[in-house]
Amino acid sequence: MVTSKYMPLDGANAVSQAMRQINPNVVAAYPITPQTAVVQNFSEYVADGIVDTEFVPVESEHAAMSACIGASAAGARVMTATAANGLALMWEMLYIAAGMRLPIVLTVVNRALSSPLNIHCDHSDSMGARDAGWLHFYAETGQEAYDNTIKAIKIAEHADVLLPVMSCQDGFITGHGVERVGLLPDEAVKEFVGGYDPKYALLDTDHPVTMGAWDFTDYYFEHKRQQSEVLNSCLPIVEAVSKEYEQLSGRDQAILDCYGMDDADVAIVVLSSQAGTTRSVVRELRAKGVKAGVVKPRLFRPFPATQLVDAIKNCKAVAVMDRAISFGAMGGCGPLFLDLTSALFNLGVQLPVVNYIYGLGGRDTMPSDIASAFADLQEIAATGTRGELVRYLGLRD
Amino acid sequence: MAERIRINLREIIKPEERLAPGHRLCAGCAEPTVVRQIMHAIDEPVVVATATGCLEVSTTVYPYTSWNVPWIHSAFENASTTIAGVEAAYKALKRTGKIPADQDIKFLAFGGDGASYDIGFQFISGVLERGHKVVYICLNNEAYMNTGIQRSSATPLGAHTTTSPAGEVIQGKTQWRKPFTRIMAAHDIPYVAQASPHNYRDLMTKVKKAVAADGPAVLNVLAPCPRGWRHESDQTMAIAKLAADTCYWPLYEIEDGYKVTVNYKPREKRPVADWLRAQGRFRHLFRPANAGLLEEIQSRVDFEWERLLKDEANS
Ligand SMILES: Cc1ncc(C[n+]2csc(CCOP(=O)(O)OP(=O)(O)O)c2C)c(N)n1
Numbered sequence: 001m002v003t004s005k006y007m008p009l010d011g012a013n014a015v016s017q018a019m020r021q022i023n024p025n026v027v028a029a030y031p032i033t034p035q036t037a038v039v040q041n042f043s044e045y046v047a048d049g050i051v052d053t054e055f056v057p058v059e060s061e062h063a064a065m066s067a068c069i070g071a072s073a074a075g076a077r078v079m080t081a082t083a084a085n086g087l088a089l090m091w092e093m094l095y096i097a098a099g100m101r102l103p104i105v106l107t108v109v110n111r112a113l114s115s116p117l118n119i120h121c122d123h124s125d126s127m128g129a130r131d132a133g134w135l136h137f138y139a140e141t142g143q144e145a146y147d148n149t150i151k152a153i154k155i156a157e158h159a160d161v162l163l164p165v166m167s168c169q170d171g172f173i174t175g176h177g178v179e180r181v182g183l184l185p186d187e188a189v190k191e192f193v194g195g196y197d198p199k200y201a202l203l204d205t206d207h208p209v210t211m212g213a214w215d216f217t218d219y220y221f222e223h224k225r226q227q228s229e230v231l232n233s234c235l236p237i238v239e240a241v242s243k244e245y246e247q248l249s250g251r252d253q254a255i256l257d258c259y260g261m262d263d264a265d266v267a268i269v270v271l272s273s274q275a276g277t278t279r280s281v282v283r284e285l286r287a288k289g290v291k292a293g294v295v296k297p298r299l300f301r302p303f304p305a306t307q308l309v310d311a312i313k314n315c316k317a318v319a320v321m322d323r324a325i326s327f328g329a330m331g332g333c334g335p336l337f338l339d340l341t342s343a344l345f346n347l348g349v350q351l352p353v354v355n356y357i358y359g360l361g362g363r364d365t366m367p368s369d370i371a372s373a374f375a376d377l378q379e380i381a382a383t384g385t386r387g388e389l390v391r392y393l394g395l396r397d
Numbered sequence: 398m399a400e401r402i403r404i405n406l407r408e409i410i411k412p413e414e415r416l417a418p419g420h421r422l423c424a425g426c427a428e429p430t431v432v433r434q435i436m437h438a439i440d441e442p443v444v445v446a447t448a449t450g451c452l453e454v455s456t457t458v459y460p461y462t463s464w465n466v467p468w469i470h471s472a473f474e475n476a477s478t479t480i481a482g483v484e485a486a487y488k489a490l491k492r493t494g495k496i497p498a499d500q501d502i503k504f505l506a507f508g509g510d511g512a513s514y515d516i517g518f519q520f521i522s523g524v525l526e527r528g529h530k531v532v533y534i535c536l537n538n539e540a541y542m543n544t545g546i547q548r549s550s551a552t553p554l555g556a557h558t559t560t561s562p563a564g565e566v567i568q569g570k571t572q573w574r575k576p577f578t579r580i581m582a583a584h585d586i587p588y589v590a591q592a593s594p595h596n597y598r599d600l601m602t603k604v605k606k607a608v609a610a611d612g613p614a615v616l617n618v619l620a621p622c623p624r625g626w627r628h629e630s631d632q633t634m635a636i637a638k639l640a641a642d643t644c645y646w647p648l649y650e651i652e653d654g655y656k657v658t659v660n661y662k663p664r665e666k667r668p669v670a671d672w673l674r675a676q677g678r679f680r681h682l683f684r685p686a687n688a689g690l691l692e693e694i695q696s697r698v699d700f701e702w703e704r705l706l707k708d709e710a711n712s
Contacts, residue, residue, distance in 0.1 A: 025486060025489035025490060025493070026482065026485045026486050026489050028482060028485070052489065052492050052493055053489065054485040054486070054488045054489035054492070056481065056482070056485050056527065057527070058478065058523060058527075059519060059520075059522070059523035059526075060519065060520075060523070062474075062475065062520075063475065063478045063519075063520055063523055066471060066472070066475035066478035066479050066482065066520070067478050067479070067481055067482035067485060068482060069471045069479060069482060070446065070469065070471070070478065070479035070480060070481065070482025070483040070484075070485075070486070071482035071483065071485050071486040071489075072482075072486075073469050073471075073479075073482075073483065074444070074482065074483040074486035074487065074490075075486060075490065076485075076486035076489055076490060078482075078486075092472055093471070093472065093475075096471050096472060100471070202444050202467040202468075202469055202483055203444065203467070203483070203486060203487055203490065203496060203502065204467070205442035205443075205444065205466070205467055205502060208464065208465055208466050208467045208468070209467060209468075210457050210462035210464050210468045210469075211468065211469040211470070212457075212469050212470035212471050213457035213458070213459040213460075213462060213470070214453065214454045214457050214458050214459060214470075215459045216458065216459065219459050219460070
């Protein structure tokens with residue numbers, strides 16, 4: 001284990017510090033609130049000669065991902081960052097990056113998608129891209145955003161993965177919130193991520209390769225099956241890299257961050273910063289004798305189905321909190337709920353689960369909101385009646 | 398360019414074929430001819446990006462490829478930015494010593510007129526403004542051929558395409574073409590040229606200038622399409638020559654955004670009707686009722702030619 005140096009940093013700054021330490025070959029990015037600070041900070045490192053990176057200040061996010069794809073295929077280590085509409089504009093290229101098996105690392109500082117225009121946090125942006133073939137990390141804190149960024153490079157570039165990784169944190173809440181963040185020594189990060197020597201690279205002109213060929217009915221299906229297989233089977237690699245990073249940093253990196261789950265009767269499953277509020281409510285409830293718990297998946301893709309089901313299977317009632325709506329899905333539920341309930345069904349576990357949609361467009365979710373959700377869960381546990389499937393927290397009726 | 402570039406066919410036709418035969422482009426398609434002329438004119442190793450379109454789908458049918466050079470396709474609109482990403486990686490890897498400092502690689506992007514004039518327009522503009530050292534080549538067959546001959550902003554007035562059909566009321570495309578070459582030059586980049594494969598010496602000279610330029614370069618190359626233009630497949634080069642002889646497609650270059658050189662001035666400027674008549678896509682223009690349209694096309698061509706000569710004289 002190495003000693004981290006702790007300093008006050010906002011989440012965006014924490015990520016740009018990680019990028020500085022990773023020292024990628026190419027960064028192509030375009031500004032959008034609340035991600036802008038990442039690009040600005042990084043431009044300063046470039047201007048001051050602190051990194052060796054070729055920074056490409058593109059004219060759109062679609063161009064950002066296009067340039068990242070070219071650079072990654074060329075054999076470079078590549079990073080970028082975006083949010084909301086920027087991620088939406090990249091959409092076409094997200095699938096292409098994954099289909100071409102290019103290990104690009106993208107920071108998403110989560111922000112609501114238009115319309116109406118809103119710059120504040122929810123997960124509609126990255127959740128909309130959940131089927132694009134990327135790995136998705138969600139960070140609760142600036143510290144986790146920093147840690148996930150470094151792990152993401154090593155996972156993405158692993159010879160048995162070679163897939164792009166999206167590393168998400170909550171816009172403004174963690175993105176602009178200053179916290180105590182521990183940075184590993186520069187050398188330790190450099191050694192941890194190592195060098196990148198791809199087997200195929202466009203710049204290896206002595207060994208020409210054709211990338212992005214036209215794939216007909218006779219091969220496309222097999223290629224997509226292979227791609228799916230890689231994403232679905234890379235969890236052990238994610239776990240191994242996380243373990244290695246945990247030993248290096250001394251910070252917990254488990255795929256699931258569980259609190260109170262050993263004996264929980266009622267539990268909430270929630271991503272990102274809201275897990276912090278939830279944990280504090282759990283602590284209060286436990287002091288009052290309520291067996292409450294919270295599960296925060298750090299990884300959403302590939303979906304840690306077995307682990308999640310194992311964590312909650314002995315509960316009497318569970319709530320899944322979603323900061324996005326899967327429009328038109330059953331009851332207008334959210335994506336985390338959809339995945340988790342299908343995991344429960346397919347692993348043969350029956351228990352009452354409700355969905356809370358919360359925090360859209362940056363709406364605050366207060367401890368009292370979480371407490372009311374736990375009260376609902378206690379009632380469901382006591383009566384055995386699930387009631388309304390999809391509910392809303394902090395919404396004016 | 399101080400040094401005169403001489404195109405010696407025997408030197409240029411190298412045994413190494415960078416685009417192998419056996420691809421699936423149509424008989425008579427100008428695109429592979431243009432691509433081979435371009436790559437034969439470059440001595441250095443190249444990396445190529447290609448936009449979605451005829452060239453891409455016909456040369457890389459998995460598991461086959463016609464490309465003996467590193468090649469990438471990512472999407473329709475962004476071949477320019479994709480190759481700019483490759484060039485950025487090249488600079489970065491040279492900086493870290495992974496690529497030797499003395500290695501010289503040239504970066505090419507090919508896109509159709511749809512990819513260049515329309516959907517990829519902003520991307521190209523961004524690449525030029527940022528000064529990536531790449532050569533962007535528009536293979537200009539004046540319509541979206543890969544998807545079945547739809548109009549683009551390179552399609553000329555009066556041309557029949559499947560989305561600008563000649564009907565009872567409307568006589569083909571109702572707009573003139575976008576002045577793409579001039580807009581590219583307006584980025585004040587080192588080198589922009591218009592060329593045609595029938596004049597391979599001119600085209601290859603321009604390629605040599607483009608790759609030698611200290612910054613981005615754009616080539617807009619006419620690429621007749623027998624399917625879309627409705628001409629016999631053995632007439633491709635003759636049609637291309639007619640475009641230059643009628644001054645419909647002047648061969649010229651613009652250096653540093655202002656220095657205009659007209660590389661070919663026909664001794665006798667032929668009427669544009671000669672060029673139009675050779676192609677089925679303009680057949681309806683020769684109905685008596687459309688005489689006005691013919692005149693309008695001729696006057697557009699005349700205006701642009703005169704303006705070009707004036708620009709040359711003034712620069
Ligand atoms: C974003 C997007 N829109 C539309 C298409 C469909 N498409 C593929 S190729 C093409 C036309 C290509 O025309 P052009 O660029 O002129 O090249 P050509 O095939 O004529 O050489 C179109 C419309 C696509 N692949 N991607």
